[in-house]
Amino acid sequence: MMNWIVKWGVKKWLVGVVDNAIAKYNVNIDRARAIVATAIAKVEAVIAFLKSLDGKLADGKLTEAEADEIIAGATKLAGELTA
Numbered sequence: 001m002m003n004w005i006v007k008w009g010v011k012k013w014l015v016g017v018v019d020n021a022i023a024k025y026n027v028n029i030d031r032a033r034a035i036v037a038t039a040i041a042k043v044e045a046v047i048a049f050l051k052s053l054d055g056k057l058a059d060g061k062l063t064e065a066e067a068d069e070i071i072a073g074a075t076k077l078a079g080e081l082t083a
Contacts, residue, residue, distance in 0.1 A: 014043070017035065021033075021035040041080075042080065046077065049073050053073070
């Protein structure tokens with residue numbers, strides 16, 4: 001069920017980004033595609049962070065070094081998402 005909700009949410013968000021980009025820049029499809037490419041890069045950054053987090057949590061333990069890496073990764077991700 002959770003997987004379906006995540007897929008639905010991502011799909012709804014991405015369709016919204018595409019629709020808004022096309023509506024705003026309907027005379028300039030290259031600009032709309034650039035907006036979509038930016039959205040893709042942000043989604044990929046989130047996925048990469050989550051995969052990294054999952055890898056650190058896989059053994060059921062969290063070391064101080066892993067915690068520092070998670071904080072650094074989250075800080076980096078926040079910068080990427082707001083850029």
